[in-house]
Amino acid sequence: MKKRQFFNLLYSVFLLIILSSPAYPESLEKGIESKTSFKRIISLGPSITEQIYLLGAEDKLVGCTIYCKRPKEAEGKEKVGTAVEVNLEKIVNLKPDLILATSLTPPKAIDKLENLGIEVVIFSSPRNFNEICEQFLRLAALVGKKEEAEKVIKEVKAEAYEIKQRVRDLSKPKVLVQVGTKPLWVATKDSFINDFIEFAGGQNLGPAGSGIYSRERVLKQNPDVIIITTMGIVGENEKKLWQRYRAINAVKNNRIYIIDSYKLCSPTPVSFIQTLEELAGILHFDSEE
């Protein structure tokens, strides 16, 4: 039948077109870690930007996201988008040789950049303090500030140890850290916030796995301390909301605190220690002299 032959021809032409192009190779992260000669770096995450400034490598930074506001100097850098949406043209115009992405960066953009011949290194969200330090060191290697970083990490680890020792024998209050409202979202045992709590001598009531929580469960678990990391009016509203449940220890003893989400949710090794101090103070104010 003429129609069938026509279709067969179409199919074959079609398949030929599709299969006639080479597949793009996946990029290998490990190979480029040994390079340290990057001169034009773009950061796609506020925490990474902060760390670059910490390392003193900001002269190599040619672009960052509009949310990179710490330190203040970062606001002067060229903006290439948000943490979740990047403007490829802007990036290409800045002629970078290294892009530091996070797990929020769209994978398609990463692929596109790699196809354009630009190195991309992905820093996924750290799950504990050690990973925070590791990533810092990895970053330092890429910007050629290995020695400075090692010094910082050494200091930071020592301070962390010191704080841990300080609170070791104190009673461990039960802590719940709320990171989201509507729905209620708490810090899980797999996040680095868990380390925050434990290093500061507390007990994280958060679950493993998904952080969605019910207020009922909170009532049952009866935390001694509730920490809210959503800012502004929302934070205040949440605090008032908790204060209605007078049966919770934290409400009874007025131990609901609001902490800046920058401090608690995207820490650098140094800011980690600062926040840790603050947290230790909050959790054990009654036993501080």
Place this chain on the structure above:
Amino acid sequence: MKTRLIRWITWVAILTGIFLSISIFSLIIGTSDIPFRKIISVIFAGRGTTEYSILFDIRLPRIILAFAIGGALSLAGVILQGMFRNPLVEPYTLGISGGAALGVCLNIVFHLHRIFGVLTLPMSGFLGAILVIILVYSLSRRKGILKIQGLLLTGVMISFISSSLIMLIMAVSRTEDLHGIVFWIMGSLEEPNWVLIKLAVGVSVFGLVVSYLFCLDLNALSLGEEEALHLGVNIEKTKRLLFIIASLVTGCSVSIAGIIGFVGLVVPHFVRMFIGSDHRILLISSFLCGAAFLILCDTLARTIISPLELPVGVITGILGGSLFVYALIRKQIVLGEK
């Protein structure tokens, strides 16, 4: 009517002209505008300059993909509106987008794309789309007859179910996965893989060519199924094949580019306002118009609040919706009613 043929050819020429102008406009405009004369010199200079990279690695792939997806969705819209004789039908009404979104969601949440590579995302989207297509089709068949009303209702229900399931997945997923899902759903014409872009173009154009085999049948179907039968159309075979063409083209588009709404709904109506309902001209006109429309929307999406980018679905919704309302007010949209 020789004059009608001339009129049709003129229309196609005009639409092609519009399409080409918008494409060139899109090539020129961006975070750094590259004037037309410069484009020519950049092409001759060859690979190496930033401008070349921007033109050919960033803008051109988007334009080509927008051509394919815009054309495909508009084509599917015309076919389905013709089949269902319902002005509100669009490619996503049948639940195909829901199935594709669900497939991609599951892939993201189970991290399959990290294990098996990024190409699995559109594949799982397509798989989800196919499953929904098969489900909707088999649920609407009674004794070998494809019930049009059944298709519509089943499709809408499956759409709702998929949305709820997706929300469920989003509720229990981790933040990073959540972002991935949300941004996929919002639709994006950014595609690094040339194989997928070529696939999109191939499937769209293939769909257009094949649908032309049914252009007369579609004209007959606009009178109603019984009437079309009286005119000698094999309606069961025609319905089945048209459904398959529209679904495949939609499934492919949604898998590659995410959910870009309104194109399939608005463009056919808009084109009908100017050209009429004869499918012989409507199919290619909607294809070209849809392609041009999507390229325009995508260009706006990436330039309006530079350096930030809006999801292209936002622009198609606002622009498409406004155009639709305008069309309703100025020239009454007529389809099927006396």
Place this chain on the structure above:
Amino acid sequence: MLEIRGLFCGYDSRIILQDINISVEDRELLGIIGPNGSGKTTLLRAITRVIKPGAGVVFLEGRDIWQMGFKELAKKVAVVPQDLIANLMSVEEFVLLGRIPHYRKFQFLETNKDKEIAQKALKLTDTFKLRGRSILEISGGERQLVLIARALTQEPRLLLLDEPTTHLDITHQVRILDLIKRLNKETGLTAIMVLHDLNLASEYCQRLVLLNEGKIHRVGNPSDVLDYKIIEEVYRTVVVVQRNPISSRPYIFIVSEEERKRRQSL
């Protein structure tokens, strides 16, 4: 021309038509009459392959219609429906749709021959002057004529009309039926009409088939079928049948309740 033997058909589980046997000769003008729900439309649908019969055969010019191709059947049989649904298009474009069965394999546009046939049909139905107007703007009577024009462009051997005069004023009723009669006489077109109005059926049809509850009640010429006893049995209403003074065909007078009461008291 058309032969129906032992036809049983219906929808889903309900059988509507039972044991229908009809023979239609070439050049005949046949009327199908019967009360609501008697299966008239179902019969038309069975002849045009819209529904598949549970049992029985339909032969068109000696061939089983279910053995024919779709287009082949459409070239022989054209249907004039009761009304139309259509998109925005001109009358001429609408009528040209009737040429679809005649399009060759990859034919895309109408040939000159197609256009000529369409124009001839428009002239025959006296709607040529409407050809540029939008199909949605014309009146009910004109629409019916255009539907007939479209059916004629199919160049059928058999024309089926489903209640062509319902909803129309007497001007158009007469115009349309005169047209069918004329076509039947002059061009030899065989026509089967489903009619509601018994008097119109009596006036214009050569032969009548009276259906009742899915079965054939009576077949014959109008004088045989339109007997007052038969009508009262089938339609369950009192009537008086007399001769039409002009054409000598049977004419049915309804008897209203008031009249019945008056007669009873006499």
